[in-house]
Amino acid sequence: MLKKLITKIPQTLKSKTKEPPVWSPAKQSVTNNLKDNMDYLQQELANCCDLVSRPLKIGLDNSTEAFIIYLDDLVDSFALEKTLQLLMQGNQSITNTIEKPLHKVIYDHLLTAAQVKPLDDLNTLIQEILTGTLGLVLDGETVCFSLGIKSGSENRPIEEAPSEAVIRGPRDGFIENIRINRGLIRRRIKSPKLKFEKMTIGTLTQTQVNIVYIEGLALASLIQEMKQRLERIKIDGIIESGYIEEFIEDTPYSLFPQTMVTERPDRVAIALLNGRVVVLIDTTPFVLIVPASFTRMLEGVDDNYVRFPFANFSRVLRLITLNIALILPAFYIAISTFHQEMLPTKILISLAGVREGLPFPVLVETLFMETTFEIITEAGIRLPRAVGSAVSIVGALVIGDAAVNAGFASPATVIVVAMTAISTLTIPAVEASRSIRLIRFPLLILASAFGFLGIVIGLLFVLIHLCSLRSFGVPYLDPLAPLHLTDFKENIFRAPRWSLSKRPTEVSENNPTRQPVMPKGKPPKGNEE
Amino acid sequence: MMKKTITYTFILVLLLTLTGCWSKRETENLAITNAIGVDKINSGGKVMYKLSQVILRPRKLGMSSKSLASGSEQTYEVVESQGQSLEEALQNISAEIPRITFLAHTQVIILGQSVCVKNLNEVLDFLTRVSDIRYRSSIYVTKGNAFEVLLAKPAMESELGKEIFGIGTYGKTQSFEVQEITLKDFSEKIITPGLDAWAPVLEATRSDKLKNENNLKVNGLALFKAEKLGGWLNKTDTQGFILAYGEAKQGSLTVAIADLGQIAYLFNKSKVKISVQINQEKRITADIIVKLSGEVVESGAYPLDDLEDFKLAETRLNQRFEEQIRSAFKQAQESESDILGIGRLVERQDKALWDSIKEQWPKMYAEVAINVKVDSKIIRTGLRNKTFNGKFIK
Numbered sequence: 001m002l003k004k005l006i007t008k009i010p011q012t013l014k015s016k017t018k019e020p021p022v023w024s025p026a027k028q029s030v031t032n033n034l035k036d037n038m039d040y041l042q043q044e045l046a047n048c049c050d051l052v053s054r055p056l057k058i059g060l061d062n063s064t065e066a067f068i069i070y071l072d073d074l075v076d077s078f079a080l081e082k083t084l085q086l087l088m089q090g091n092q093s094i095t096n097t098i099e100k101p102l103h104k105v106i107y108d109h110l111l112t113a114a115q116v117k118p119l120d121d122l123n124t125l126i127q128e129i130l131t132g133t134l135g136l137v138l139d140g141e142t143v144c145f146s147l148g149i150k151s152g153s154e155n156r157p158i159e160e161a162p163s164e165a166v167i168r169g170p171r172d173g174f175i176e177n178i179r180i181n182r183g184l185i186r187r188r189i190k191s192p193k194l195k196f197e198k199m200t201i202g203t204l205t206q207t208q209v210n211i212v213y214i215e216g217l218a219l220a221s222l223i224q225e226m227k228q229r230l231e232r233i234k235i236d237g238i239i240e241s242g243y244i245e246e247f248i249e250d251t252p253y254s255l256f257p258q259t260m261v262t263e264r265p266d267r268v269a270i271a272l273l274n275g276r277v278v279v280l281i282d283t284t285p286f287v288l289i290v291p292a293s294f295t296r297m298l299e300g301v302d303d304n305y306v307r308f309p310f311a312n313f314s315r316v317l318r319l320i321t322l323n324i325a326l327i328l329p330a331f332y333i334a335i336s337t338f339h340q341e342m343l344p345t346k347i348l349i350s351l352a353g354v355r356e357g358l359p360f361p362v363l364v365e366t367l368f369m370e371t372t373f374e375i376i377t378e379a380g381i382r383l384p385r386a387v388g389s390a391v392s393i394v395g396a397l398v399i400g401d402a403a404v405n406a407g408f409a410s411p412a413t414v415i416v417v418a419m420t421a422i423s424t425l426t427i428p429a430v431e432a433s434r435s436i437r438l439i440r441f442p443l444l445i446l447a448s449a450f451g452f453l454g455i456v457i458g459l460l461f462v463l464i465h466l467c468s469l470r471s472f473g474v475p476y477l478d479p480l481a482p483l484h485l486t487d488f489k490e491n492i493f494r495a496p497r498w499s500l501s502k503r504p505t506e507v508s509e510n511n512p513t514r515q516p517v518m519p520k521g522k523p524p525k526g527n528e529e
Numbered sequence: 530m531m532k533k534t535i536t537y538t539f540i541l542v543l544l545l546t547l548t549g550c551w552s553k554r555e556t557e558n559l560a561i562t563n564a565i566g567v568d569k570i571n572s573g574g575k576v577m578y579k580l581s582q583v584i585l586r587p588r589k590l591g592m593s594s595k596s597l598a599s600g601s602e603q604t605y606e607v608v609e610s611q612g613q614s615l616e617e618a619l620q621n622i623s624a625e626i627p628r629i630t631f632l633a634h635t636q637v638i639i640l641g642q643s644v645c646v647k648n649l650n651e652v653l654d655f656l657t658r659v660s661d662i663r664y665r666s667s668i669y670v671t672k673g674n675a676f677e678v679l680l681a682k683p684a685m686e687s688e689l690g691k692e693i694f695g696i697g698t699y700g701k702t703q704s705f706e707v708q709e710i711t712l713k714d715f716s717e718k719i720i721t722p723g724l725d726a727w728a729p730v731l732e733a734t735r736s737d738k739l740k741n742e743n744n745l746k747v748n749g750l751a752l753f754k755a756e757k758l759g760g761w762l763n764k765t766d767t768q769g770f771i772l773a774y775g776e777a778k779q780g781s782l783t784v785a786i787a788d789l790g791q792i793a794y795l796f797n798k799s800k801v802k803i804s805v806q807i808n809q810e811k812r813i814t815a816d817i818i819v820k821l822s823g824e825v826v827e828s829g830a831y832p833l834d835d836l837e838d839f840k841l842a843e844t845r846l847n848q849r850f851e852e853q854i855r856s857a858f859k860q861a862q863e864s865e866s867d868i869l870g871i872g873r874l875v876e877r878q879d880k881a882l883w884d885s886i887k888e889q890w891p892k893m894y895a896e897v898a899i900n901v902k903v904d905s906k907i908i909r910t911g912l913r914n915k916t917f918n919g920k921f922i923k
Contacts, residue, residue, distance in 0.1 A: 337553045341633035341661075345691075348561060348634060352587035355557040362555065448553075 022204060022236070025123035034065055034139040040122055041069055041135070050074075058110070058138075059089045064102060065139035074132030076151035079113065083134065083147060086112055103143040111136075115148025127206060155180060161263040161285070163430055166302035174263045174285035178208055181280055181287070184265040185212060189272060193217070196280070199230055201244070205237035209244065212268070212278040217511050219275065222472055226277050226290065241286045244279060248290070250470045255438055257431035258471040260289035260296060267301045275508040277472075291474035291507060294466060295491045297432035298322060303494050311494040321423035325436050328423070329366050330447035330455050332416045336362050338451030354410045363448040365409050369417040370444070372399050374437070377421075478506045560628035561585045563605065563690030566675030567615065567652050568641035577611040578648075579641075580618035581676040583689045584608055584626065604687045607679050615655040632661035636694040638668050638712060639731060641675035645751065645758040653716050653756075664713035667697050669731040670751035672761070681733040681745050689745075693731065696747055705771045705780030706764050707747050719756050722887060723872020726753040727770075730761065752866035754891065760864030762857060769857030772850060773817050773869060773901075775801035781826070786845045790830035794846050796823030796905060805874045807882065815871050815899045817854060824909035828916055839907050850903040858899055865891045 031037055038053070045051050053069035066087075070080070087110055107116065115133075119125050125144055129135045132150035158180065161173030174181045182196055197211040209230060213223055229248040238244060241261065249258045262268060263285040268278050271289045279288040298318045303311040336355075340348055358365065376395040383391050400418070403409040420440070427433035439462060446454030469476035479487035487504045489495035501517045502508075566581040585605045608626060612618030623630055644652050656662050671678045683692035700707030710718075710728055718726035730749045750762040750770065762770055771777050777799045785791040800820040807813055825833060825842070832838050861868050872890050876883035886893055 336556045340554070340556060340559060340631065345561075345563070345634045345636065348556070349585060349587045352556045352559060352561060352585075355555070356588045358557070 025126070028122040030120050030122055030125075030137065030142045030144050032140050032142065034067065034137065037122060037137045037144070038067055041126065041137075044123075044126055045069075045129075056084070056088055058087055058106065067137055069129060069135040069137070071129060071132065074151060075134060075149050079149035079151075080134060083111070083113055083149060086110055087136075101141065103138055103141045103145070106138070107145070111145065111147060113147040113149055117146040117148075118143050119146055120144070130206065131208075158184070164262060164264050164267070164301065164428065166300070166305070168305045169302045170264075170266050172265060174265060174287060176283050176285055178210060178280055178282035181265070181285070182210065182212075185268055185272070185278075185280075188265060188269040189214070194272070197223075197227070199227075201230060201233050201235070202238040203234065203236045205239070207238040208282040209238070210280040212272065212280055214272050214275070217273070217275045217508065218277050219507060219510060222277055222291070222507065225472060226279070230279070238281060240284045241279070241281045241288050244281060245288055248279075248288075250472065254465065254469060255435045256294070256466065256469060256476065257297070257429070257435065258290075258292055258469065258476065260292040260429065261286050261431055262289060262301075263287070264301055270301070270304060273514075274503055275510065291471040292476075293471065293474065293478045293491070293506065294432070294476050295478070295480065297429035298427060299491075300428040308494050308496045315493060318426055318428075321426040322436070324423040325420055325427065325433070326440060327443060327455060327459070328420045329370060329416055329440060330443040330458070332413070333362050333366055333444060334447040334451040334455055336412075337448065351410075351412055354412055358407060358410055360408070362413070363444070365413050366417065366444065367441075369403070369409055369413050370420075370440070372403075373417055373421050474506050479504070554629050554631075557587070558628050559631040560626050561587065561634050562630065562632050563634060563688050564637040564639065564679065564693060565632070565635055566639040566641065566671075566679045567644050568675050569643040569648055570611070570674075572611060577613065578615050578618050579609060579611050579674075579676060580615055580622065581607055581609045581679050582622065582630075583679055584628075585688055605689060607676070607689075609676055615652065616659075632659065633663065635662055635666050636690045637697075638662075638666050639675040639678055639693075640668065640670050640728070642670070642672055642758065643674070645670055645753070647757070649719065649753075649756045649758075653719060656712060657716055662712065664711060666712045667694060667709045668712055668715045668728045669693065669697075669747075670728040670758075671731045671733075678731055678733045678745070684744050692745060696745065697729065700747060701776070702778045705777035706749075706768050708750070708767070708771050708774075708776060719753065721873070723867060723874075723876055723883070723890065724870040725755065725759070725866040725868050727751060727762075727866070727868045728753075752861060752864045752868060754865045759866040760860065762860055765853055766857040766860050769850075769853030769855070770861070770868065772799065772819055772903075773801060773803070773854045773857065775799065782846060782849060783827070784842075784845050784849050786831060786842060789832070790828070792825050792829075792831045792833075792842055793827035794823055794842075794905065794907065795826045796821040798822045803869060803871075803874060805871060805878055807875070807879055811882065811886075813871070813875060813893065813897045815869075815874070815897055817858075817869075817899060817901045819850065819854070819901075819903045821850070821903065821905040822908050823905070824911055825907055826911055828910070830916055832916065833910050833914065843905055843907055846905045847903045850905060851901045854901045854903070855899065858901075862895045862897070865895060867891075867894050871897055 028040060034055075038055075042053065048071070050072045051069070052072050053067060055065065055067040058064045058066050068084070068087075103118065107118065113134075117128065117133075119128070120143055122144070125135050125137075125146055128146035134147040134149050136145040136147060138144065155177045156175045158172045158175055160171045164173075172184060174184065186194065191214065193215045195211075195213055195215050199209045199211065200206050201209050211223065211226055211230070226248070230244070233244065233247045235243065235247075245257075245259050245261070246252060251258065260267075260271070268287060268289065272278060276289050276291065279290070281287065298315070300314065300318070303315060306314075335342060336351060343351065355362075360368070376391065376399070379391050380388075380395075400414055404411050404414055424433050424437055427436065439458075443455060443458045446458040448454075450457070466477050467475075467481050475482060478484065479491050484505055486502070487506065490500055490504050498515075498518060501515050502512050503514050505512065560582075561584065562582045563585050564583040568579040568581070570577055570579045572579075583605050584607075586603070608622055610618045610621040610625065612621050619630060638656065640649070640652065657664070679689060681689070683689050686692040686695060697707065697709030701709055708729055710726075715726050715728060718724055727750045729747050730751050732746045732748045734744060734746050749764055750767050752759045752762060754760075768777075768780065772780070777796070779795065779797045781793055781795040783791055783793045798821065802816075802818045804816050805813055806816065831842070833842075858869070867890070871894060872883070875886075
């Protein structure tokens with residue numbers, strides 16, 4: 001029966017593929033007739049109340065009919081007025097000569113906007129207009145213009161990235177405007193080798209996507225692969241980077257994120273300097289960094305800014321909390337239902353003491369508390385600011401304390417769940433901590449059925465899966481598997497900055513040298529006073 | 530591919546629920562046994578094993594101090610059962626208590642005299658065969674019945690096993706009359722030829738000064754001759770043995786020196802070397818050289834201001850220590866219990882000779898002569914270097 005059901009699903013999907021796309025324009029050439037062009041544009045953009053179009057006469061000595069078309073909400077009104085003023089007043093000293101066509105003259109002398117694109121396709125013009133440019137169509141010419149007078153003022157101010165806060169480090173985060181985001185990266189890497197390649201994805205949304213890399217540092221094959229994967233996307237709309245992430249992952253069914261998601265420009269700059277490729281997407285502050293590795297997910301960006309002894313301390317701490325977050329509840333269940341021999345006597349006695357008289361087995365109790373925590377987390381994300389304190393009181397007091405007092409859960413379970421919850425939050429990459437949260441539950445069930453054996457089996461499955469994962473061809477567990485001991489000093493630990501003369505090997509085959517060997521500071525010798 | 534994955538995952542998940550929780554036992558359903566006592570008794574004409582267990586009541590123990598203070602209820606229960614074999618006795622207990630017997634946390638095993646005399650092999654076989662019992666558990670022997678010892682009241686601790694364990698563990702670091710032995714060491718010593726086992730003796734005494742109840746005390750050692758009880762060492766002999774055995778961590782001795790007064794000497798370092806010499810007539814002599822270093826912690830009126838005084842004190846101490854060791858060795862020889870492992874040393878020295886005398890070793894052991902040399906050093910006199918009133922009697 002199951003088999004039938006499975007075979008049915010793709011069939012039903014297949015039968016629905018033939019339907020016309022909503023809007024996929026072919027080329028519509030600009031004609032000599034101004035009226036025809038105007039009609040076509042107005043017909044295509046009918047019922048768009050934000051559209052403004054008007055005819056005008058260009059102020060040359062033999063006045064030329066033309067018309068402008070733009071979307072009111074997207075253009076900068078000041079720049080618009082200035083452009084119009086210049087167009088209509090014109091420059092009477094310039095005469096239309098026969099050598100030069102009209103549009104050439106206008107292009108050379110009248111269009112003061114910096115971004116001017118001559119176009120011969122009306123549909124391309126429509127797309128340009130939709131991004132906020134001013135369309136100018138001339139009478140008797142087969143060339144029209146798109147003038148870049150986009151307004152840039154309606155942006156959220158640049159704020160600290162809320163999902164990746166640091167104590168030391170830059171406080172700016174990406175915002176929803178790709179132009180500002182590009183600027184944030186460019187301000188950090190002032191090199192002509194920093195490239196932003198533009199693509200447009202989404203048949204309806206026409207979202208701008210940029211592939212960012214440092215030429216000569218990022219592998220050409222990696223850039224090529226990224227372009228290919230992005231070109232394959234034929235979706236109607238890209239709203240957030242998550243849309244793209246799922247399309248370009250190597251193993252789409254994996255629980256683990258195979259791209260690094262960040263909203264910090266400094267993290268992006270660090271990744272670029274290591275030879276990674278970054279995907280910027282308009283309308284979202286979250287950018288994608290590939291290739292990603294699991295060890296990089298455990299790297300807080302401020303590990304690079306604080307002094308190295310403490311950076312190492314916090315990295316080791318995160319390795320410990322990773323293990324706690326993953327296996328502590330399973331370990332607790334296994335040891336308190338199967339392996340009581342392994343507990344010290346005193347702990348066993350206190351455990352047995354608090355568990356006496358409780359109604360549920362440890363598994364149910366732990367699942368109950370874990371679920372409660374997940375509910376509180378979910379509520380914490382969704383809740384409006386005003387009820388925040390109410391939720392924390394309910395979470396901390398009512399569920400934690402009252403569950404113990406009422407005899408539903410043992411204090412030991414509450415400690416275990418709380419410890420796990422806090423440990424989960426120490427993992428810097430939110431996506432990675434989500435996958436840890438998901439894997440915790442199967443491990444818990446395995447532990448309750450087979451004890452430590454179950455945990456080991458579960459962890460082996462996870463490990464095998466992690467070893468087999470690739471992110472854009474780079475092993476996910478790099479540098480652990482395959483083992484690259486030289487990369488440990490940057491990817492697992494954090495060696496002093498002056499000793500990191502080589503870039504990590506995973507993606508820097510092109511140009512492995514970061515700085516001369518050991519340029520560390522030393523006091524001058526022999527002239528002490 | 531996709532189909533297969535889904536199907537297999539589904540089957541796996543189903544399988545997981547089928548197993549249930551295999552051999553699962555919740556913590557609160559365990560009868561945590563902390564100490565066991567083994568006896569052989571005569572009940573109704575049948576000789577039976579009697580197994581006594583100290584089973585903890587975690588609820589009373591695990592609670593914080595405030596709730597414990599409210600009721601002076603017992604924090605443990607002593608359960609006894611009988612059986613043809615020890616396993617049978619264990620099975621019979623499960624008919625009496627509503628929990629899963631759980632021996633893995635047994636810290637102390639007490640052997641009654643009756644077991645030590647005759648059935649030690651069977652008991653040790655059981656203790657080392659069942660996977661629950663830890664090899665690290667301490668072995669104690671009692672003169673009399675083990676279950677009577679288990680009825681004693683702990684003086685400080687809340688449970689009996691912990692009390693006994695504490696006496697052994699902390700006692701041996703402070704005084705050289707207390708020593709403990711693990712099940713592993715004990716059974717190895719029993720089966721090793723040329724080396725005999727010993728175990729500390731546990732007594733339940735009525736100390737009417739403390740409370741009107743029985744209290745526990747470690748008093749001397751039980752000596753074994755192969756797998757049978759051979760004899761006993763009293764307190765001072767035990768000190769002598771522990772000294773020669775090389776396990777003395779710390780200990781004190783008070784000696785009076787002629788009519789000059791008395792000093793108390795506390796050593797905290799000891800080093801022992803035992804070697805055997807075999808002469809032409811195959812007479813065996815054991816040399817025991819003990820080196821101690823420590824300090825004078827009490828000096829009533831004995832002067833300690835020049836080197837001669839120290840020399841005199843050290844000589845006197847050496848004599849006393851040597852006497853103790855000789856007396857302990859003599860006692861061991863009488864019990865034919867080679868607790869210092871002289872036989873092993875002979876084997877190492879002369880394998881051929883050992884092979885020929887192996888059979889009659891217990892007899893030959895009784896004739897081994899010993900040379901004891903103790904070298905005790907006074908390296909400090911504590912925080913004072915004169916007697917309290919500063920006067921010297923000399």
